Amino acid sequence: MVGDASDVPDVFDPRIYAAGIPHDRFRALRDLAPVARQEEPEILGWPAGPGFWAVTRHADVVRVLKDSGTYSSCLGATQIRDPDPADLPFIRRMMLNQDPPLHGRLRRLVSRAFTPGRIERFGATARERARTLIGAAVADGGETDLVRTVTDDYALLNLTDLLGVPASDRGLLHAWTERVIAYQDPDEPPVLDAEGRPVNPRSPAMLAEMFAYAQDLAAYKREHPADDIMTSLATSELADAELEMFFFLLTVAGNDTVRSAAPGGLLALAEHPDEQRRLWTGQAVMDTAVDELLRVHPPVLSFRRTAAHDTELAGRPIRRGDKVVVFHASANHDERVFPDPHRLDLGRTPNPHVSFGDGPHVCLGAHFARLQLRVLHEEMRLACDSLELTGPPRRLVSNFINGVKSLPVRLREPSAPPA
Numbered sequence: 001m002v003g004d005a006s007d008v009p010d011v012f013d014p015r016i017y018a019a020g021i022p023h024d025r026f027r028a029l030r031d032l033a034p035v036a037r038q039e040e041p042e043i044l045g046w047p048a049g050p051g052f053w054a055v056t057r058h059a060d061v062v063r064v065l066k067d068s069g070t071y072s073s074c075l076g077a078t079q080i081r082d083p084d085p086a087d088l089p090f091i092r093r094m095m096l097n098q099d100p101p102l103h104g105r106l107r108r109l110v111s112r113a114f115t116p117g118r119i120e121r122f123g124a125t126a127r128e129r130a131r132t133l134i135g136a137a138v139a140d141g142g143e144t145d146l147v148r149t150v151t152d153d154y155a156l157l158n159l160t161d162l163l164g165v166p167a168s169d170r171g172l173l174h175a176w177t178e179r180v181i182a183y184q185d186p187d188e189p190p191v192l193d194a195e196g197r198p199v200n201p202r203s204p205a206m207l208a209e210m211f212a213y214a215q216d217l218a219a220y221k222r223e224h225p226a227d228d229i230m231t232s233l234a235t236s237e238l239a240d241a242e243l244e245m246f247f248f249l250l251t252v253a254g255n256d257t258v259r260s261a262a263p264g265g266l267l268a269l270a271e272h273p274d275e276q277r278r279l280w281t282g283q284a285v286m287d288t289a290v291d292e293l294l295r296v297h298p299p300v301l302s303f304r305r306t307a308a309h310d311t312e313l314a315g316r317p318i319r320r321g322d323k324v325v326v327f328h329a330s331a332n333h334d335e336r337v338f339p340d341p342h343r344l345d346l347g348r349t350p351n352p353h354v355s356f357g358d359g360p361h362v363c364l365g366a367h368f369a370r371l372q373l374r375v376l377h378e379e380m381r382l383a384c385d386s387l388e389l390t391g392p393p394r395r396l397v398s399n400f401i402n403g404v405k406s407l408p409v410r411l412r413e414p415s416a417p418p419a
C-alpha cells in the first residue's frame, strides 16, 4: 500500500539534503502519502532507529504543531534520533522539549528578556556590522564566499551582542553550535565514546563545558549588569539548571537558523535575477520579501513530536509512542496553500509559511531574526548593483538544518562596469 516504508520516497537520509531540498520526493509524499512511514537505518555511524511518520502537507503540519496534547515535545524530545533514555530527564529541562502547561512558565519568564525595545536597539548595531562586512567583501574585488566573509560572522556576532557574550569568547559559541548542528556532516567528525560509538552532541557529557561557561557568564552579569539577555536571565527566578539550558537553547536556536536564512535568501536572489532586481530597485516591500525568502529557504527542515495517545492523522492511524516528524520545507511548498509554490515571488501575500513553526513553541526569536535579515538585505541593496553565483553552493549534510556552507558569488559595486 502506498505509504508503507518500502514504496515511499526517503526523506530521512541526511545526505539527500546536501543536494538541496528534495522537492520531488516531498511532492510525491504530499500527493500520495501525506503521512508516510519512514525507515531510520544506521547512517554515518549513527545507530538505526524505529522509524517515524513523515508529515508533509501544510494543514497537517500546522495541526501537529498546534496540538501539543496529542503530539508531545516532551515524551521523546524534538529531534528525529531518539535520545539515550538516560539523557531524557536532562534534555527535558529545556523548554523546547516541554509541553504546556509546564512549558508556559519558562516561556513567560524568558519572553520578558526579549523586549521589543531591546531587540530594536540591536538593529542599529546589526546595520553597522552588515555595512562593514559587506563593504569589506565588495572592496576586496567582489569575488567572495559570502558565508565565510559575511553571513557566518553576521549571525554569530548579532546573537552574542544580544546575549551579552564578550567578544573574546565568540569563537567558543561558534564551536559549540557546530558540534550540535553539524554532527551529521562529514566536515564535523563525531566525538566517539570508549566503544567507538558516536556520542550524542546533546548529551550531558558533551555540554558540560558550555554549561560551566553559562554559569560563569551569569555570575559576571550579576556583578556587572548590562542591557542584554544574559543579564535578564541571570537576575530572574530561573534555577541554575534552567539558565544553563536556556543559554544552550539560545546559542543553537539563535545562531544556526540565521546562519542558514541569510545565505539561503541571498542564494535565492542570485538564482532569480529578476526578483533580485525587483528587490534592489525598491519595487518589492522588504518585509514581505524577507518572508518569501524564508518560505523558499526554511532554515529548519523538520521537527519531531511523539504521539501521547492513539490518534489519526490524514486517515492514518498513529499509535501512542510513535514518532511524528513535521517537514517545514514541504509544508512551505504545499500547492494546496501556496499558488505556484516553486516560484519566488517577493510580493507574495498572504504567506502563511511555517518557517518559524506554529503553536506553543512558535519561534521566540522571530522578530530578532526578521530584523537581522531585513537589515542585511537593505545593506546589500545599498552596497551592490548585483549578486551572481560564481560556483555551486555547498550545503550541510543534515535532515534538521538547511545549512549553506559556502556561497561563492560576484558582487558588483554600483558604479562598476559590466565584466
Ligand code: HEM
Pocket (backbone or CB within 6 Å): 065, 073, 078, 095, 096, 097, 107, 159, 162, 249, 250, 253, 254, 255, 257, 258, 261, 298, 299, 300, 303, 354, 355, 356, 357, 358, 360, 361, 362, 363, 364, 365, 366, 368, 369, 370
Ligand atoms: C530565521 C531564523 C529562525 C528560524 C527559522 C527559527 C525557527 C524556529 C522554529 C521552527 C521553532 C519551533 C520549534 C518547535 O516547533 O519545537 C523555534 C523555536 C525557538 N526559537 Fe527560533 N528560529 C530562528 C531564529 C531564532 C533566534 C534569532 C532566536 C533567539 C535569539 C530563536 C529562539 C528560539 C527559541 C528560544 C525557541 C523555542 C521556543 C519554545 O520552545 O517555546 N530563534 N525557532
